[in-house]
Amino acid sequence: YAILEVGKEWMKGGLTSEEINEEVAELLGLEYETVMEAFITECSSMNISQKILDLIQELRGTYTVVITTNHMDCMERWIIPAHNLLDYVDGVVNSYNEGVMKVENGGEFFKVVFETYGGRPEDSIVIDDSRDVLDLFESLGGVSYQATSETPLMYWLKKIKDSLSAR
Numbered sequence: 001y002a003i004l005e006v007g008k009e010w011m012k013g014g015l016t017s018e019e020i021n022e023e024v025a026e027l028l029g030l031e032y033e034t035v036m037e038a039f040i041t042e043c044s045s046m047n048i049s050q051k052i053l054d055l056i057q058e059l060r061g062t063y064t065v066v067i068t069t070n071h072m073d074c075m076e077r078w079i080i081p082a083h084n085l086l087d088y089v090d091g092v093v094n095s096y097n098e099g100v101m102k103v104e105n106g107g108e109f110f111k112v113v114f115e116t117y118g119g120r121p122e123d124s125i126v127i128d129d130s131r132d133v134l135d136l137f138e139s140l141g142g143v144s145y146q147a148t149s150e151t152p153l154m155y156w157l158k159k160i161k162d163s164l165s166a167r
Contacts, residue, residue, distance in 0.1 A: 006020075008101070010072045010073075010096070011070050011071060011072055011095045011096055011101060012095055012096065012099050012100065012101060013073075013095075013096045013097065013098075013099050016073055017036075017039060017072065017073050017074050017077065018036065020072075021035045021036045021039050039074070040074075040078050043074045043077075043078035043079050043082065044078050044079070044082035045082070046079055046082075046083070048083050048085075049154070051154065052153060052154055052157065053083075053085075053088045055154070055157045055158065055161060056088050056089060056157065057087075057088050058161060059157065059160060059161060059164075060088075060089070060090065062164055063125075063160075064090045064117050064118065064119060065088075065089045065090050066089060066090055066091050066092065066093060066113055066117050067085065067089050067091070067092045067093070068092075068093050068102065068109070068110070068113055068126065068128075069092065069093070069094050069095065070094075070095040070101045070102055071094050071095060071096055072096050073096050075092065075094050075096065076092070076094065076096075076097070080092060090117060091116065091117060093109070093112055093113050093116065095109065098112050102128075102130070102133045102136070103130070103132045103133055103136050106136075107136055107137075107139070107140050110126075110136075110137065110140060110142075120141070121137065121140040121141040121142040122141040122142065124137075124142045124143070125142065125143045125144070125145065125160065126142055126143075126144050126145075127144070127145045127146075127147050127153055127156045127157075128144065128146065128147065129146065129147045129148065131146065134146055145159075
C-alpha cells in the first residue's frame with residue numbers, strides 16, 4: 001500500500017526520479033549512480049511500436065493527437081526525447097506536471113487538455129486501458145475505447161482511421 005501511495009505522489013509531481021532512485025539504491029544497497037543510470041537507460045529504451053507512431057501521425061491530418069498520461073517526470077525527461085514522440089503527436093499532458101491524475105477532481109485533468117489544445121469532449125476520443133478513465137471521459141461527453149490485450153491501441157487506431165475512410 002505504501003508503494004502505491006509513493007507511486008501516486010510521484011505521478012502527481014510530489015517526487016522526482018532522483019528522489020525515488022535514491023530510495024531504491026538505499027533499499028537495494030546499490031550505488032545511486034548505478035540505479036539512476038539503469039533507470040534512465042530503461043526509460044530511453046522502452047519499446048514503442050513504429051507502426052503505431054506512423055498511424056498516429058496519419059491521424060494528425062484530421063485530429064489533434066495528445067498523449068494523456070498518468071506518469072512521472074521521466075516521461076518528459078527521457079521517454080519523449082529518446083523516441084522523438086513530439087514528432088508524432090501534438091502534445092503531451094502528464095499528471096506529473098498537472099498535479100492531478102486523470103480520474104481525480106471530476107475530470108480536471110481533461111479540462112487542462114481542452115484548455116491547452118482546444119476542442120471539446122463531445123468532439124473527442126480517448127483510448128485508455130482504465131475503465132475508470134473511460135467512464136469519466138464518457139461522463140464529460142466524449143467517446144472512449146478501451147485498450148485491452150484483445151483490442152489493443154493499434155486496433156482502435158485502425159478503427160478510427162477506417163471510419164475516416166468511410167466518410
